[in-house]
Amino acid sequence: MTATRSVYGREGMTAASVLDRHDFDHLISALTEEGYQPIGPILEGGRIIYGPIGSSSDLPIGKTDLHDGGLYRVIDRQDYALFGYNLPSDSWKQYLFPPRTLLWSANRSNGSFTVQPAIEEPPRLALIGVRACELAAIAIQDRVFTGTHPDPHYLSIRERVFIVGVNCVQAGGTCFCVSMGTGPELSDGYDLVLTELIEGDDHRFLIRSGTAAGGEVLSRLPLVPAVPSDCSNAEGLIATAADHMGRSLDTDGIQQLLYENPEHPRWDAVASRCLQCANCTMVCPTCFCSTTEDRPSLDGSSADRWRTWDSCFSLDYSYIHGGAIRSSAKARYRQWMTHKLATWIDQFGTSGCVGCGRCITWCPVGIDITREVQAIRTEEASHAHR
Amino acid sequence: MTNPKLAVWKFASCDGCQLSLLDAEDELLAVAAAIEIANFPEASREVLPGPYQLSLVEGSITTPHDAERIQQVRDESEFLITIGACATAGGIQALRNWSDVAEFTRAVYATPAFIDTLDTSTAIADHVTVDFELPGCPISKQQLLEVINAFLHGRRPDIPGYSVCLECKRRGTTCVMVAAGTPCLGPVTQAGCGALCPAYDRGCYGCFGPAESANLESLVAEWSRLDVDKPTLIRALRTYNGYAPAFRVASEQLEDSR
Numbered sequence: 001m002t003a004t005r006s007v008y009g010r011e012g013m014t015a016a017s018v019l020d021r022h023d024f025d026h027l028i029s030a031l032t033e034e035g036y037q038p039i040g041p042i043l044e045g046g047r048i049i050y051g052p053i054g055s056s057s058d059l060p061i062g063k064t065d066l067h068d069g070g071l072y073r074v075i076d077r078q079d080y081a082l083f084g085y086n087l088p089s090d091s092w093k094q095y096l097f098p099p100r101t102l103l104w105s106a107n108r109s110n111g112s113f114t115v116q117p118a119i120e121e122p123p124r125l126a127l128i129g130v131r132a133c134e135l136a137a138i139a140i141q142d143r144v145f146t147g148t149h150p151d152p153h154y155l156s157i158r159e160r161v162f163i164v165g166v167n168c169v170q171a172g173g174t175c176f177c178v179s180m181g182t183g184p185e186l187s188d189g190y191d192l193v194l195t196e197l198i199e200g201d202d203h204r205f206l207i208r209s210g211t212a213a214g215g216e217v218l219s220r221l222p223l224v225p226a227v228p229s230d231c232s233n234a235e236g237l238i239a240t241a242a243d244h245m246g247r248s249l250d251t252d253g254i255q256q257l258l259y260e261n262p263e264h265p266r267w268d269a270v271a272s273r274c275l276q277c278a279n280c281t282m283v284c285p286t287c288f289c290s291t292t293e294d295r296p297s298l299d300g301s302s303a304d305r306w307r308t309w310d311s312c313f314s315l316d317y318s319y320i321h322g323g324a325i326r327s328s329a330k331a332r333y334r335q336w337m338t339h340k341l342a343t344w345i346d347q348f349g350t351s352g353c354v355g356c357g358r359c360i361t362w363c364p365v366g367i368d369i370t371r372e373v374q375a376i377r378t379e380e381a382s383h384a385h386r
Numbered sequence: 387m388t389n390p391k392l393a394v395w396k397f398a399s400c401d402g403c404q405l406s407l408l409d410a411e412d413e414l415l416a417v418a419a420a421i422e423i424a425n426f427p428e429a430s431r432e433v434l435p436g437p438y439q440l441s442l443v444e445g446s447i448t449t450p451h452d453a454e455r456i457q458q459v460r461d462e463s464e465f466l467i468t469i470g471a472c473a474t475a476g477g478i479q480a481l482r483n484w485s486d487v488a489e490f491t492r493a494v495y496a497t498p499a500f501i502d503t504l505d506t507s508t509a510i511a512d513h514v515t516v517d518f519e520l521p522g523c524p525i526s527k528q529q530l531l532e533v534i535n536a537f538l539h540g541r542r543p544d545i546p547g548y549s550v551c552l553e554c555k556r557r558g559t560t561c562v563m564v565a566a567g568t569p570c571l572g573p574v575t576q577a578g579c580g581a582l583c584p585a586y587d588r589g590c591y592g593c594f595g596p597a598e599s600a601n602l603e604s605l606v607a608e609w610s611r612l613d614v615d616k617p618t619l620i621r622a623l624r625t626y627n628g629y630a631p632a633f634r635v636a637s638e639q640l641e642d643s644r
Contacts, residue, residue: 045587047560070608072565089560099556276599277573278548282555293544298416298535309556314548315598329599364563364573365608 017223018230019194021203024056024082027164027192028128030220036126036162039095041088046074048088050095053128060085067173067246067357069366080203083129083196086172087356091285092127092134096161097141101153103292103305118153126162130190132183133175133356135165137285139189143348144288153307162213165190169237173246174357176370180249182354184241192217195234206234247357249370250377254351255342257377262334266375271330273365278311280359280367281336286352289317312336337369390439390538393425395459397445397452398479398507402524403470404428404444410527417531420538436462440537442530443516446472446507448479453504453513460514467533468510471523471626475595478523479507480629508629518543523593523626526578547598549573550590553581562589569609571622574600574632591625596632606636616640 019027031038042051043060053059059082066073067086077084102118130138145154168177168184177183186193191214195206206226209215281287291310296303310317312335318326326332344352353369360368394404405428410417424434441463447453460466471477482490483506491498510516520533520543529545536543546552550572554561562568562584570589572581576597583590596602602623609619623637 045560047565049558049560070564072561089565090555090558094558099558272601273604275573275601275604276549276597277551279551279555279561279573282552296535296539298413298420298531298538300539309552311548311552314546314552316546316548329601362561362564364561364570365604 016206016208016226016231017218017221018226019205019207019221019223021080021082021205023222024205026221027217028053028055030217031126031128031162031164033220034126034162034217036124038126038128040128041083041085043074047072048074048085049090050088050092050129056082059083059129064170065172067175067361069174069360069368070363071366072361079198081196081198083166083194084170086168086170086175087131087134087358087361089283089358089362091283091356091358092130092138093141093285093287095125095127096138096157097145097154097288099309101307103153103307105302105304107302108300122156122160124160124162125157126164128164128166130163130165130186131168131356132165132186133177133180133354134285135163135186135189136177136180136182136354137356138163140286140348140350140352140354141288143350144286147348162217163190163192165193165210167193167195167234167238168241169196169234171241171244171246172357172361174360174368175245175355176247176249176357177355178242178245178248179251179370180351180353180355185238190214195237197230197233197237199233204230206230247355247360247368247370249353249355249373251341251351254373255345257373258338258342261376262338264376264379266372266379267330267334269375270333270367270372271328273367274329274333275365276313276329276332277364278313279362279364281311281313282309283358283362284340285356285358286340286354287311291316312339337372340369341373389420389422391424391434391437392421392534393436393438393441393459393463394423394427395425395441395443395445396427397443397456397473397510398448399445399470399472399477401428401444403473403522404442406469406525406527406530407442410531413531417534421534437464438462439464440534441466443468443473443510444470446476446479446509447504447513448482448507449503451502456510456513465517465537466510466514467518467520467537468516469520469522469525469530471521471593471595472507473510474519474521474630475627475633476507476509476629478626478628481624482507483629484624520545521576521595521627522578526580529578546577548577549597549600550575550577550579550581550584550594553577553579554584557581557585559585562587563608563612567612569612569614569622571605573597574602574605592622592633593626595627595630600632602632602636606640616643 040053048060062080064077065085106115145151165186190210209218289310290307293306315324318324340352487505533543563570568589571592572590575592576594578594620637623633
């Protein structure tokens with residue numbers, strides 16, 4: 001099933017080429033020469049996170065990561081894979097929608113009031129190692145930030161970004177991209193896409209461009225044409241990843257399911273475990289809630305307006321005149337999950353969940369969105385049966 | 387128009403919180419230009435007479451004398467803001483609330499008869515009406531400046547009540563609890579420190595007290611799964627903000643279940 005949806009067999013795609021592992025640094029140099037700051041997975045303090053990279057030696061060579069509810073560990077692999085991990089703890093969101101952004105500054109003098117927009121030359125970022133679920137998340141944030149009310153701050157960064165996708169050839173313990181239809185293979189939206197192939201000492205990347213800019217970079221690399229067995233190997237690995245998802249989420253009729261069960265006892269059960277810490281929303285690559293902070297000078301002559309990541313788990317987030325409208329933990333968890341999986345579809349035309357599993361891994365008490373949906377579904381079915 | 391008078395009052399405390407004001411070196415001149423400092427024990431011996439438009443109160447109430455003195459401070463203050471774990475929750479010295487104070491006094495002082503102290507260390511808000519509470523051990527100087535700024539402009543201080551986890555994620559710190567199994571009070575502790583300890587691979591010590599909707603029951607269960615024993619858990623909850631209601635209830639429940 002999964003092999004047939006592979007782009008490697010699809011007509012109209014640019015031909016795949018092969019980049020040897022020993023030539024991988026040519027890709028990073030080519031991007032740097034094009035004026036991009038390469039950002040990719042790095043190993044820091046024993047954890048894989050995204051950060052600036054100068055060469056392939058900065059990548060988490062020979063490392064992989066274990067994911068489960070509230071559990072993450074980095075361990076050694078048996079090989080020297082560059083992209084042999086599943087997902088870092090942070091996401092590309094921090095680069096496209098930074099945690100803190102100066103929106104504008106204001107000055108007061110002689111009874112008048114002037115506003116200066118925050119002008120900052122946005123960086124040109126090359127994101128290296130973007131997974132299929134993450135590219136789907138970027139596409140979701142694109143709809144949020146560039147739709148009806150385009151956000152100039154997001155746009156200025158986003159339109160300069162170069163994306164190097166990497167197909168997943170293994171699945172993590174909390175992955176469920178197959179359920180959400182977002183992976184494990186990138187389908188479009190990338191400038192370049194790689195599949196890492198390792199057979200003994202033979203370490204290569206199947207590489208293909210998705211845009212003219214990608215083709216430009218590709219033309220500068222020392223490549224050899226791919227042979228059919230390279231493509232079938234890649235297809236096979238991606239299909240294996242698809243078959244080994246750590247989690248699954250049944251999305252059938254999910255809007256109706258959640259809309260019809262606002263008082264389901266499961267919401268109380270999950271609220272009793274939920275720490276209200278907001279980690280799920282912070283690590284979620286699509287959560288976009290923010291708050292604004294005004295920082296006036298002590299004498300009141302000037303003020304800066306900042307935008308900062310916020311969360312629907314904070315009380316102030318639903319504060320309107322008189323108090324917070326979602327004052328209970330139950331109301332806040334229900335709001336988050338129902339928005340993510342159901343009302344998001346009404347609002348933006350797609351689910352807000354890409355199946356990356358970060359909210360499961362990084363919840364300190366391991367609350368699992370896939371299990372919560374299943375519990376509501378099963379218990380509802382048992383109610384209906386009676 | 388004369389500048390509003392600011393007074394800093396000290397009760398049972400280490401002075402660390404009022405030092406945060408002196409620590410605001412870059413902003414101190416601007417503060418001094420906007421307010422008249424009428425009482426500030428760490429900076430000057432001069433005390434100007436009241437009334438005071440803004441009083442910052444540091445420290446907890448531990449003696450009968452202080453229990454009276456705070457009433458006078460309240461009477462002379464238009465706005466009264468408590469700063470720090472001692473003033474907002476009783477501080478480290480609230481450990482006495484679970485112990486025999488007379489026994490301590492006998493052990494420490496040569497002539498215990500001269501010691502006139504209360505059995506408890508309690509927050510200022512347990513004695514007088516408080517207009518705003520700024521937690522932390524010590525408080526954050528940025529948050530203190532925000533409180534003074536808000537007072538000067540007649541607005542509500544922007545001091546978020548959410549957890550330290552938001553600060554960890556915003557600064558890009560990987561969760562120490564999930565990635566290393568390190569017990570951390572961050573998920574139940576109010577933000578404000580900038581998530582200092584997790585950035586150095588340590589769990590949060592809860593210096594800023596309980597977050598707005600802290601779920602202690604769930605965190606205690608998780609720490610237990612990380613093999614933290616009950617005495618350690620109780621000690622963690624009774625460090626800087628042990629007598630803050632959410633932490634207090636959790637540690638007392640643990641003690642009762644022993």
